[in-house]
Amino acid sequence: MSFKDELKGIIPAEELHRLPNRFDIIGDIAVVSVPDEMKIYNEDIARIIMGMMQNIRTVLNKVSKLEGNKRVADFEIIAGNSTETVHREFGLSYRIDLKNSFFNGRLSYERKRIASLVKAGEDVLVPFSGVGPFAIPAAAAGAKIVAVEMNGNACKSFTKNCKLNKVEKNVHIINADANCIPNMLNMEFDRAIIPTPYGMDHFLESISSLVRTGGYVHFYTFKPKEEIPELIEKYEGMGFEVEFYRRCGNVAPGISRWVFDLRKRDILFR
CATH class of the missing domain: 3.30.300.110 (Met-10+ protein-like domains)
Known part of the structure; x- marks a missing residue:
């Protein structure tokens, strides 16, 4: 009931x-x-x-x-x-004050799914990292994480959560605007996990140049179902192979959150 x-x-x-x-x-x-x-x-x-x-x-x-x-x-x-709590999912814990930091409890399955794809030793970029719910499972899988979050309060909680989950040695947190990532970071990543906020699809293009050929991007976006075939064609035209995609819940009438698992091919931005 x-x-x-x-x-x-x-x-x-x-x-x-x-x-x-x-x-x-x-x-x-x-x-x-x-x-x-x-x-x-x-x-x-x-x-x-x-x-x-x-x-x-x-x-x-x-x-x-x-x-x-x-x-x-x-x-x-x-x-x-x-407004403070400790949220637990799949053996990991997150301290959060909801008045200061954003947290989406509906994406727990996605966080587990993505972490299951991460390989030990990978270099992984996580913009919009919040208090760490995507970054910490990847770090627990043995990846080396660079996480970017502009909310200082979220970064403080993220730091505590790394220690709480014993992954602090695998995570480097940068308190900065994700728009600055291409200018801040001079390295390539094996994987990028991008839980994009609404209306910021341009991050796929700006961050994908930091992903190695053959590497992966897990990109979240908000779209109506009828736009998905066109979006797949767009991503393929940008030099990605769309290996998997799924709807991750409705956010407004006719609008859903979607995730795309993209593999970077040899030629980008043809």
Whole structure:
């Protein structure tokens, strides 16, 4: 039974449909997006969520989308007293303060999948690294990571998370704008993992020159399904072989997050 089903009889049916069908869980925090006109039901929503999920200690209402260069949303606490938590997935742990750093709990499968492809000794570039959820599993697999993140608070948490997961020797964190990567780094990588923010597809072209021939790029983008064939053709024209792609969930009506596993061929940007 969904939490919306649990709210039937508490919230009138003519209003209940406005509430999203799901909430996110990050550590012991539940994150829900309650429309402004439904805030009078915040306590009821929090009570139902905490009743369904016994491990939840805090319920946050996401009151804004990701904003600014640091990609941080605003939250209001509707139950509990903290925006800090420890999120665990596949044997790794991440300390996060959601008021300071972005974290997407819905990409846990992708993080495991990508880490399973990484080989020990590889040089791996991870822009938009956040608190480390893509970089740390790759480091745990034995790769040498260069991670770039412009949010200073996220970098501090990332540093702590490296120590927490005992991979600090494999990770070099740079607190900088990912736009500066081509000018900052004078090396080639075996692999790049790029969890691109919305609207920043240009990073594929700017960063791919740092990937060795035969190397891989795992590129995340936001597109409607009907644009995927054209996108595959574009990537092939840029000198990549599209080895695999999949949808990683909806983010807006008609728009999904997609991942492309790209192998760099001999000729780039024909």
